[in-house]
Amino acid sequence: MTRPFTAFALTLVLAALGGAPAAQAPSSAAPYTVLSREAGRQPLAARTIGGQEMFALEDLARLFGFTFAEDTLAGGLTVTVRGQSIVLTPGQSIASVGGRLVSLPAPPAREGRTWYVPVDFVSRALAPVVGTPLELRKPSRLILLGGIRVPQVAGRVEPQAGGARLTLDIAPATPHTVSQEGQRLVIRFQADSLDASLPTTTAPEFIQAVRPGEAAGTVAVDLGPQFSSFRSSATPGDRGAERLVIEVLPAAPPAAPDTPPPATPAPEPPPLLDLAPAGALRTVVIDPGHGGEEEGARGPGGTLEKQVTLAVARRLKAALEARLGVRVILTRDGDQTVGLDERAAVANNNKADLFISLHANASVRPAMAGAEVFYLGGDDYAEAAARLGGERTALPVFGGGTRDIEVIPWQMAQVRHLQQSAGFAQAVEAALRERVPMSERAIHAAPFRVLVGANMPAVLVEMGFITNAEQEQQLTADAFQQEIVQALVASVIRFRDFRGGATP
């Protein structure tokens, strides 16, 4: 069996580029493209130094609006972005980013008067401090700035019995329409641009070509002579992606009319996805309280808190993934004992943007009922926050000398996020209040252990009192759990939109 065609990748955005000024040096590499809503496409020259692709620091400074200065005494480079510092040291492939050390694939390099930094500087050092979503896509040589929507689209064409099938994988899932316009199909995505690797065709009698459409964010499918009608369907894929399948069909042999019903938008995907301009929200960690030997509270009917929290956490994960296309991680996905530090560590190690700990409350008073929302607080943490404000420590650096960096102890990570946590807690409280009974003291700051180490906005939700017989039944009921999930999804959306809007 021979392979008639070998698929090759076609990168749409680069094809559309045309005439990007490349670096003049012989070691210049293909340029990158910076995409943003405000400035459109901007080329960014790259060059290869010592086997590493690098950007000139002054190019980055111009594009991302930061300043940098050479410290002639310490021999380092200080980049200042929105009041935060990135410190680079020649000869060292480590940068201090707002006080945290990150590794780079190579040290900064100097040619003449120009400083160069590895391409990964953008994702590892700049992205955490630039204050707006910033994504580096090395394979497609793209840098996405400011929550611009550029889904990745990759596909293949396969002949099938009596027709052909075009399969496109879209990540993240993006609303789109498929319509027939003359002898072609046009797929329009609700996106600013596409990061597409489109296939060559293997069934030219049905599909002659799959190519970028004229307008941004569209794909055109040129139809072959045997085309008569098409069917399209979309199904959710892994990690917030989506698969679009378009079947191109021939005319039915006996009595098919010449003109098929134009553009029967067959089973269009339901408008499930919430596509407000995405803020910085990428990963949410959900913490089902207790588990394993730690049963938590127990209801009069024998229901355990650990069972309820896991059930709701699983539902919430599915709902957030389906509606927001974010990555969702559970701190436990079974009945195992997980330490309180481990739970925060799961969130920190996955660079979560939000941490939600789910619990059911207990009271010595069986009549006590209603949901409550907590964020970290109390005098003890306010004091710690004040202390941490200006705390800098001199640490020895490789090659001798010391450098002042900001040190946040692990067990105090949450202190930096108290304000956002309080804001998110209010959103959760408001959303819950619309759907489930609330306790009289529904929102509070408390010194809760699981929140202390979380290095991102974090709340603890007490969904109801399991010691109240009626609430125990509610907590195990599908309908009630679904209300809680809906409320939490709504508050995560509010939080995301707020963050997206708050960081222009």
Added chain:
Amino acid sequence: MSRRTALAILVIVVVSAAIWAMLVALPQRVAPDEAGPSTPGAGPATAERRITATLYFISEDGLSLVGVPREVVFGEPIVLQARRIVEAQLGPAPAPLAAAIPDGTTLRALFISERGDAFVDLSGEARANHRGGALDELFTVYAIVNALTVNLPSIARVQILVEGEEVDTLAGHVDLRNPLHQSLTWTGESRN
């Protein structure tokens, strides 16, 4: 007549003296020295002396802690007084309030550091018998923290230990790794 008058005056004087002694003089000698428990106590009377301290129990509606003035055995020095207060706090709640500390919990030891941090070492029942639930755990912790810091101003912070060791939490919620300041957030109206 004059003898009878003299006798009557004598009786009146004696009765007045007795009434004065009962109502004014004696109570002053026997009453506990509430204002200054640090003044040296009168040796033999110490065992019976009492102070009034505010202890904390769970309200009828379960929504808050309630501060209740209770008589507590006088203790000297301050660390002994702190023990007496915690022991009273571990005791039964006055109806209709409920105890904030799990049943069977006893005080193993209590120390006060030079910085005014009190370390309260509770028996294992404090964890084993806890019903769970974030709110009741807050009540357990702050009943003890507030009972000490409100009644003994020289105690600034309180750390709860269990069976002689530092613990993360009692029931999975409240961070006990560091001494805690007083917090009246969880305390409702005081009842007298």
